[in-house]
Amino acid sequence: MKSDKETTTDNKAFLQNSNDLFEKMTAYMPRCYFPTALGKDALLEFTGKEFRRVRDIICRECRFDETGCIERNAGVSPFELVRDLFEQEVHRRIRKDYTQLSVISIRESLIEKIRRAVKKENNIIGTFYQNRGAHYRDAEFPEYDTSPIVVIHNSEFYGYGGYESATVYEFFIDKADRLLCTLNGEAGEDFDEPVEHVQIEGLFEIVHWLEEYGFIPDDADGITVCDECGSTDIQTQAWVDPNTRLFIGATGIDRDDNWCDECEEHLPFCSRKEFKERMQNWWEGLESSEMERIAGLPQSQTSSANRSRKVTETCNKWWNGKSYDEKRVIWKEHNNDE
Secondary structure, eight states: OOOHHHHHHHHHHHHTOHHHHHHHHHTTSOSOBOOSOOSHHHHHHHHHHHHHHHHHHHHHHHTOOHHHHHHHTTTOOTTGGGHHHHHHHHHHTBOOOHHHHHHHHHHHHHHHHHHHHHHHTTTEEESSBSOTTSOGGGOOOOBOSOOOEEEEEOTTOOSGGGEEEEEEEEEEEOTTOOEEEEEEETTSOEEEEEGGGBOHHHHHHHHHHHHHTTSSOOOGGGSEEETTTOOSOEEEOEEEOTTTOOEEEESOSOGGGEEETTTTBOOOEEEHHHHHHHHHHHHHTSOHHHHHHHHTOOOOSOOOHHHHHHHHHHHHHHHHTSOHHHHHHHHHHTOTTO
């Protein structure tokens, strides 16, 4: 049986043989890699990290002192002699999981929405107590009717593969500009966790909660509608990645690329905000008697400035109480000739 000294000597000789070293390193590589980003810099970082991971494993297994070897060999490490081959092999084994990349893109979008909301509230939002910014541990405020409950994954957890369910008590951005959430775990303990550890279903719950309680404003006015009737039941021709089903770009600016199911015509589109403004301008341009007729109010044969003002106020209250789609129905009914 070989002594430790003999084994170390054999390992050193082995590490100095490039072909054997490369074969030894590839034995620790998985058959496929699924990186979470495919940009040039991201892949360079990915391959470098994998190289260092495998190198460290072999150094531990072989009890090889790489630093000492470099000093004895004019600053050259045996691992550097096979690095290019190793990184080429990593690239050969890379696979593109388009579904995974789509999910990552969605995650990043949701986290950015949460960050913007927290920053707007002076870097802290209470989600359990109605503190609107005061740290929940020091506050005496009523509770919200609901609070987000999420599942997080932290590889440092020992139970359930690093997964844990918890109630979100608050969000805050610390001095290092990290977005964190204070959680109340299954055992009743409170702890701070990076939002990145929240599973994607939980991120949706958080964003929907922030929208429900007004921390994220309604951005519906930015959506696209039919320029003729204001409907969202529209379609447009576009270039789409067949693997990810992600939108790449419009085919052009021709109205024939657009279709409105409600109008059953090829029509141009506009933003909902623009269409709302058009309906509002139409309403405000009406005579008080016409407003009265459209609102279905009892009309009087007498006319006076005072009565006209009161009629306008009543009709405006009626109009402003209507939803976007209710206003659309009214607008279409009285603008068929336009």
